[in-house]
Amino acid sequence: MNGGQVRAAGVLPLGRSAGGRYGPWIVAAALFVATLATAATMAIRNAEQGWRTALAGKITVQVPAPTGLSDEPAAEIVALLRATPAIAEAEAIDAAVARALLEPWLGAGAEIETLPLPTLIDVRLRPDARVDIVALEVALDATVPGTRIDDHGIRLAHVLRFALALQIFGAAVAAIFGLIAIVTAIFATRAGLSAHREEIGILQLIGAWDGYIARQFAAHARNLSIKGGIPGCALAAGALILLDRYAPDGNAFMVPGMTLSPIQWVVLACLPPVVTAIAMAAARMTAVRALSRVM
Numbered sequence: 001m002n003g004g005q006v007r008a009a010g011v012l013p014l015g016r017s018a019g020g021r022y023g024p025w026i027v028a029a030a031l032f033v034a035t036l037a038t039a040a041t042m043a044i045r046n047a048e049q050g051w052r053t054a055l056a057g058k059i060t061v062q063v064p065a066p067t068g069l070s071d072e073p074a075a076e077i078v079a080l081l082r083a084t085p086a087i088a089e090a091e092a093i094d095a096a097v098a099r100a101l102l103e104p105w106l107g108a109g110a111e112i113e114t115l116p117l118p119t120l121i122d123v124r125l126r127p128d129a130r131v132d133i134v135a136l137e138v139a140l141d142a143t144v145p146g147t148r149i150d151d152h153g154i155r156l157a158h159v160l161r162f163a164l165a166l167q168i169f170g171a172a173v174a175a176i177f178g179l180i181a182i183v184t185a186i187f188a189t190r191a192g193l194s195a196h197r198e199e200i201g202i203l204q205l206i207g208a209w210d211g212y213i214a215r216q217f218a219a220h221a222r223n224l225s226i227k228g229g230i231p232g233c234a235l236a237a238g239a240l241i242l243l244d245r246y247a248p249d250g251n252a253f254m255v256p257g258m259t260l261s262p263i264q265w266v267v268l269a270c271l272p273p274v275v276t277a278i279a280m281a282a283a284r285m286t287a288v289r290a291l292s293r294v295m
Contacts (some may be wrong), residue, residue, distance in 0.1 A: 001055065003131065004266045009130055012192065012196050012199055012200070012203075012213075012216050012218040014188075014192045014196070014216065014217065023184050023185070023188050023224040023228065024204040024224055024227035024228035024231075025228065026180070026181070026184045026226025026228065027181045027184055027185075027224055027225055027227070027229055027232065027275075028179040028227075028228035028229070028232035029194055029228075030131065030178065030180040030181040030184070030228075030232050030234065030235045031177070031178075031181055031228065031229045031232030031233050031236070031271060031272065031275065032232040032233070032235055033173065033174075033177040033236075034173075034174045034175075034177040034178045034181070034183040034271060034272055034275075035092065035174075035179065035232065035233045035236035035237070035268055036162075036236050036239065037170045037171075037173040037174035038170070038171075038174045038267070038268060039240050039260060039264075039268060040170045041166075041167050041168075041170035041171050041174065041247065042172065042264045042267070043258055043260065044163050044166050044167050045163075045167060046162060046165075046259070046261075047163070048163045050158060051159060051160070051163075052156070052160075054157060055152040055153075055155070055156045056152075056153070057124060057125045057127065058122070058123065058124055058125065058151075058152050059123045059125070059131075059133070059149055059150060059151050059152055059153075060120055060121065060122060060123065060149070060150040060152065061077060061081065061090075061120070061121040061123055061140065061144075061147060061148070061149055061150075062117055062118045062119070062120060062121075062147065062149075062150065063114070063119040063120075063121065063144055063147050064144065064145075064146040065079050065116040065118055065119070066119050067118060071221060072165070073119075073144045074092050074121065074144075075092075076123060076143055076144060077121060077143060077144055077147060078090050078091070078092055079139055080139065080140065080143055081121065081123055081140075083128075084131075084136065085126075086125055086126055086129035086130065086131045087112075087123055087124070087125060087126065087129075087131070088124050088125060088126040088129075089123070090121055090122070090123045090124075091121065091122050092119055092120070092121050092122075093119075093120040093121065093122055095117070095119075098117055099117070108168070133149055133151050136149065137149045141251070159179060168220075170254045178271070178275055181225065181228070181229065181275050181279065182275060182278050182279045182282055184224065184279075185221035185224055185225060185279035185280075185283050186222065186279075186282050186283060186286050188224060189217045189220070189221060189282075189283040189286045189287055190285070190286065190290070192220065193217070193287065193290050193291075200213055200291070209290070210287075210288055210291040210292060213287065213291060214283075214284045214287035215284065216281050217283045217286070217287040218281075218284040219279045220279075220283065221276075221279045221280050221282070221283035221284075222279070222280050224279070225272065225276035225279045225280070226272070226276060227276055229271070229272035229275055229276060230272050232272075233268065233269070233271055233272050236268075237268065238265070238270070239264075240260070244259050
């Protein structure tokens with residue numbers, strides 16, 4: 001059965017089957033979702049690094065608005081914070097900056113100047129320093145009643161746990177839809193083996209190797225993956241560019257943008273060839289096993 005070799009071009013009309021017609025659409029949809037999920041995972045990773053840089057080792061102190069025109073209460077708190085050994089820097093945030101932070105939430109037309117806003121003090125801790133937040137807050141409250149501490153470390157820990165869960169979920173979605181594209185090639189191979197059983201038998205009778213026949217199915221899987229994978233990833237890239245252009249400012253709303261680094265774009269561009277290579281190997285293996293058992 002396998003004694004001779006057939007070197008002619010592929011003769012099986014695999015592209016005319018239902019798998020050849022609809023397979024690229026399934027692969028395109030699967031790669032579209034897989035690309036978006038991968039990009040979202042990387043974007044969340046970028047945001048996580050930004051959150052670590054912005055919030056790690058920092059706390060914010062809120063000093064109640066003074067009853068008069070004096071800013072002395074905030075000055076007393078700043079002096080006390082700077083005298084604390086574990087604190088590297090303490091600086092009161094300008095009132096205009098604080099009002100600008102509230103504008104996205106209250107609206108530009110709101111009379112923010114009339115609101116009794118507390119004075120915010122940005123505090124940076126020394127590296128590897130341990131601060132008893134509760135004791136520090138008690139000391140600050142004793143100096144200026146009503147002073148409170150916002151510990152970003154606690155909030156950051158919750159945010160990072162949620163970000164990790166989102167990254168795992170995004171990676172799982174990308175893997176599942178990438179697997180769908182590969183399984184599509186396997187099903188197309190099985191369908192082709194069944195639909196062209198007679199042609200395959202004739203090829204074997206005239207001396208075609210099983211490897212030669214399997215290469216035709218691998219080439220068919222390659223064509224399916226390329227025809228579907230490249231358009232699917234291109235559409236996903238266009239969607240990402242639009243999202244990055246029209247998405248709100250991530251710094252204001254604490255949501256990750258879709259801006260990716262050049263290396264991350266290269267990773268997305270590698271999805272179609274990687275899926276194509278795996279689909280070709282899977283199709284070839286499927287065909288070889290089926291030919292050795294049945295044909």
